[in-house]
Amino acid sequence: MKVPLRDLGRGLWSLLSGMRVTLGQFFKPTVTVHYPHQALKMPPRFRGHIELVRDPETGKAICYACKLCERACPSDCITVEGVKLEGDKKKSVTEYRLDFTKCSLCGACVEACKSNAIRFSHEYNLAGRSKEQFIMDLFKRLEAEGK
Amino acid sequence: MNLPEPYRLLIFLAGTLAFVGFHAAYLVWVERKGAGRFQRRPGPTEAGYAGLLQPIADALKLLSKQVIVPPTSDAVLFRAAPMMVMAPALMCLAVIPFGETLVARKVNFGLVMVFAFGSINVMAIMLSGWASRNKYAIISAARIVSQNVAYEIPMLLVAITLLMMMGTMDLQEIVRKQAGWFWNWNLFQLAANPLMPVTFLIFYICMLAETNRAPFDMAEAESELVAGAFTEYAGMGFGVFFMAEYANVVVGCSLATILFLGGWQSPIGWLPGPWWFLAKMYFLIFCVVWVRWTFPRTQFYGLLNLSWKILIPVSLFTLVLTSVMLKLF
Amino acid sequence: MFTLNLGPQHPATHGVLRVKMTMDGEYIRRAEPVPGYIHRMHEKMGENRTWAQYLPNTSRVDYLSAMHYTHAYVGVVERALGLKPPPRAEYIRVITSELNRISSHLVWLGAFLLDLGGFTPLLYAFDDREKILDLLEGITGARLTYCYYRFGGLCNDVDDTFVRGAQEFVAYMRPRLSMYQTLVTDNIILQKRLVGIGLITSEQCRKYGATGPVIRGSGVAYDVRRVEPYSVYPELDFDIPVFPEGDSMARYRVRMEEMAQSLRIIEQALARLPDGPVMAANVPRVLKLPAGDYCYAVEAARGRFMVRIVSDGGEVPYRVKLRTPSFSNLSLFEETSRGLLLPDAIALLGSLDLVIPDVDR
Numbered sequence: 001m002k003v004p005l006r007d008l009g010r011g012l013w014s015l016l017s018g019m020r021v022t023l024g025q026f027f028k029p030t031v032t033v034h035y036p037h038q039a040l041k042m043p044p045r046f047r048g049h050i051e052l053v054r055d056p057e058t059g060k061a062i063c064y065a066c067k068l069c070e071r072a073c074p075s076d077c078i079t080v081e082g083v084k085l086e087g088d089k090k091k092s093v094t095e096y097r098l099d100f101t102k103c104s105l106c107g108a109c110v111e112a113c114k115s116n117a118i119r120f121s122h123e124y125n126l127a128g129r130s131k132e133q134f135i136m137d138l139f140k141r142l143e144a145e146g147k
Numbered sequence: 148m149n150l151p152e153p154y155r156l157l158i159f160l161a162g163t164l165a166f167v168g169f170h171a172a173y174l175v176w177v178e179r180k181g182a183g184r185f186q187r188r189p190g191p192t193e194a195g196y197a198g199l200l201q202p203i204a205d206a207l208k209l210l211s212k213q214v215i216v217p218p219t220s221d222a223v224l225f226r227a228a229p230m231m232v233m234a235p236a237l238m239c240l241a242v243i244p245f246g247e248t249l250v251a252r253k254v255n256f257g258l259v260m261v262f263a264f265g266s267i268n269v270m271a272i273m274l275s276g277w278a279s280r281n282k283y284a285i286i287s288a289a290r291i292v293s294q295n296v297a298y299e300i301p302m303l304l305v306a307i308t309l310l311m312m313m314g315t316m317d318l319q320e321i322v323r324k325q326a327g328w329f330w331n332w333n334l335f336q337l338a339a340n341p342l343m344p345v346t347f348l349i350f351y352i353c354m355l356a357e358t359n360r361a362p363f364d365m366a367e368a369e370s371e372l373v374a375g376a377f378t379e380y381a382g383m384g385f386g387v388f389f390m391a392e393y394a395n396v397v398v399g400c401s402l403a404t405i406l407f408l409g410g411w412q413s414p415i416g417w418l419p420g421p422w423w424f425l426a427k428m429y430f431l432i433f434c435v436v437w438v439r440w441t442f443p444r445t446q447f448y449g450l451l452n453l454s455w456k457i458l459i460p461v462s463l464f465t466l467v468l469t470s471v472m473l474k475l476f
Numbered sequence: 477m478f479t480l481n482l483g484p485q486h487p488a489t490h491g492v493l494r495v496k497m498t499m500d501g502e503y504i505r506r507a508e509p510v511p512g513y514i515h516r517m518h519e520k521m522g523e524n525r526t527w528a529q530y531l532p533n534t535s536r537v538d539y540l541s542a543m544h545y546t547h548a549y550v551g552v553v554e555r556a557l558g559l560k561p562p563p564r565a566e567y568i569r570v571i572t573s574e575l576n577r578i579s580s581h582l583v584w585l586g587a588f589l590l591d592l593g594g595f596t597p598l599l600y601a602f603d604d605r606e607k608i609l610d611l612l613e614g615i616t617g618a619r620l621t622y623c624y625y626r627f628g629g630l631c632n633d634v635d636d637t638f639v640r641g642a643q644e645f646v647a648y649m650r651p652r653l654s655m656y657q658t659l660v661t662d663n664i665i666l667q668k669r670l671v672g673i674g675l676i677t678s679e680q681c682r683k684y685g686a687t688g689p690v691i692r693g694s695g696v697a698y699d700v701r702r703v704e705p706y707s708v709y710p711e712l713d714f715d716i717p718v719f720p721e722g723d724s725m726a727r728y729r730v731r732m733e734e735m736a737q738s739l740r741i742i743e744q745a746l747a748r749l750p751d752g753p754v755m756a757a758n759v760p761r762v763l764k765l766p767a768g769d770y771c772y773a774v775e776a777a778r779g780r781f782m783v784r785i786v787s788d789g790g791e792v793p794y795r796v797k798l799r800t801p802s803f804s805n806l807s808l809f810e811e812t813s814r815g816l817l818l819p820d821a822i823a824l825l826g827s828l829d830l831v832i833p834d835v836d837r
Contacts, residue, residue, distance in 0.1 A: 011664035021659040022185045022441045031603050032188045047617035074529035106532030106623050186599035282480050286502060362665055370488045370591045371819050442665050444593025446819055449668045
């Protein structure tokens with residue numbers, strides 16, 4: 001009789017102390033971020049989809065279509081085309097197609113690039129109605145940004 | 148007010164329906180807000196100020212959905228079950244006195260009526276499980292019957308204890324006898340039964356089990372039985388079960404308020420009125436929410452063990468103790 | 477007797493596991509797990525991409541303990557090449573791995589309690605986990621599939637913010653663990669649901685190759701960090717929690733205790749964190765592994781994870797074999813769930829801590 005009563009008391013006590021814990025949390029401020037009204041800032045190393053980097057001097061893309069990123073990509077999402085303009089030593093990029101539907105944001109392309117011509121963007125609001133929206137031309141994107 | 152009886156009844160009918168409808172809708176809001184606070188998040192905030200329009204939005208959404216009756220189910224019973232689960236809760240409220248004069252129907256055996264209609268709810272959930280012809284739903288139906296048989300007994304034993312003390316089944320009379328300061332409430336009638344708080348605890352636990360609230364939500368048990376007896380219900384069919392759960396919580400907490408916490412009586416001896424009733428009831432409802440968001444679900448045999456091995460012996464003991472005390476003093 | 481299909485879409489199977497149960501009322505006569513609904517051919521994918529290109533795959537096998545999986549793959553390639561990462565890299569690997577272990581166990585805690593019908597601990601656990609994810613996001617740029625380790629080191633160094641954040645986290649987490657003790661572990665309802673339920677003997681663990689908290693909950697002190705030491709674990713002082721009961725509660729306690737031990741490891745590793753480079757100097761630009769057969773095992777959050785690679789000397793693996801702990805742990809379920817009630821079987825399934833993509837890979 002004594003042991004079951006003690007167990008009963010202990011059980012009740014455990015329930016009450018559990019309730020004390022949750023009540024303690026009840027009066028504490030909330031910890032959530034009220035997205036979309038508030039949003040967090042992405043850390044500097046955040047890996048969004050890649051984007052081309054502009055050369056601060058010339059204002060054009062640094063990329064000279066060496067295709068190292070194309071080869072490094074494990075999922076074949078990058079297609080780079082470039083032409084050699086007259087008077088230039090290197091090629092310049094004319095098309096940089098990223099098939100984001102296949103990309104797994106591993107960063108192999110960024111690491112493969114020797115001239116730091118691509119970097120991760122901080123964009124995370126990626127939603128679309130069709131698959132085609134995610135096959136993006138980063139070169140055109142860069143051009144559009146320039147205007 | 149001296150209204151003719153038929154008009155008075157109509158007003159009370161509308162009032163009861165509105166009361167149940169309002170509470171069923173807004174207890175969902177209270178539950179969600181409460182759960183949010185317990186979990187350090189704000190709960191619904193988007194629809195209206197502090198999400199106050201959320202229940203209406205939910206109801207509209209549920210109403211706009213198709214009510215699907217699965218082809219293999221027993222269509223008549225499948226449709227009847229949601230109605231059967233809602234109606235008893237409404238019936239119970241007819242005899243619940245909210246204030247000195249605020250009662251739909253004075254019935255001098257009100258307590259029996261509440262218990263009688265309170266048990267129908269179980270049958271309705273069982274029917275819904277049976278009519279669904281779904282394996283999860285049938286397991287759930289079997290569970291709910293054995294659970295409610297087990298918990299009806301200690302609840303009634305507790306009620307008998309109170310009956311012996313009060314000598315009446317009239318709920319209004321029971322409240323009237325608890326007039327005065329809070330030590331006149333049945334909860335603190337230690338002279339009649341030194342174990343009165345324990346009795347109240349038993350009643351409260353049984354009430355949780357009867358209304359299928361966590362940690363005794365065996366019928367729904369979403370991580371085991373998907374949604375139990377309600378698995379096949381869509382749209383407002385499910386919505387009615389949902390509302391009935393809260394309506395039953397209201398009935399259960401009202402009954403606990405009347406039986407133990409002195410109904411509309413004021414704890415400090417003056418200004419008695421329905422507001423005290425509501426305050427006490429809301430406190431009990433808050434505890435229901437609090438319990439739900441604190442504990443994991445009990446195991447089914449654990450639940451039966453609790454009833455047969457702990458609650459029934461203890462409530463029998465308090466029953467005997469009360470009769471001895473009444474005889475002696 | 478009837479057949480109950482638990483899954484592939486069921487709240488308690490956390491993903492797309494299907495368990496075909498032959499039931500007698502609520503008693504389980506036979507429960508047959510049917511995996512394969514999220515098979516993604518990770519092993520085959522290894523055969524058509526270079527050694528470096530396979531790296532991102534590893535963090536997707538078990539997305540909850542991505543660091544450990546990457547560690548094993550990076551480790552096996554380093555072993556084949558004879559590379560030795562610099563000490564700073566090794567320490568950071570240990571810190572991030574242990575942080576990842578805590579975050580994985582926190583997800584398990586929440587999901588397990590959800591299986592048992594308790595909702596609130598899930599949110600508390602996710603709140604704590606968020607702090608770890610923020611820390612790791614700051615250094616790796618990702619919240620789940622980190623892909624942080626490289627052959628011969630790390631892809632980037634940690635900064636002071638991370639070190640300070642990790643120290644603060646250790647200080648923050650200890651009281652939280654005692655809060656879980658009060659709220660969850662001591663709870664009588666939880667005790668009743670877990671003690672003596674879902675017994676697994678050490679013999680069964682051996683038979684099915686179960687590892688991790690499952691075998692440690694059956695009384696066998698098997699931890700890869702001890703029995704096949706790797707990285708800088710031998711230099712650190714930590715205990716291997718072992719509970720001999722073999723029930724769901726024992727596995728629960730092992731994981732809770734492991735979180736405390738991981739905090740100890742992080743604390744020590746942070747104190748000893750040496751300066752220096754995070755990348756070995758002699759990493760070849762084009763990786764060609766010498767022909768041969770190599771293995772490397774780590775203690776992932778769910779148990780022993782081993783990568784075995786066979787190289788024919790080329791740029792592309794000849795064969796990649798992943799030995800995942802969840803698969804072995806799941807195979808126990810058929811034998812141990814016989815005769816259990818449905819809710820108990822779900823408690824058992826939850827205590828095995830399965831990640832279904834890890835089962836199917």
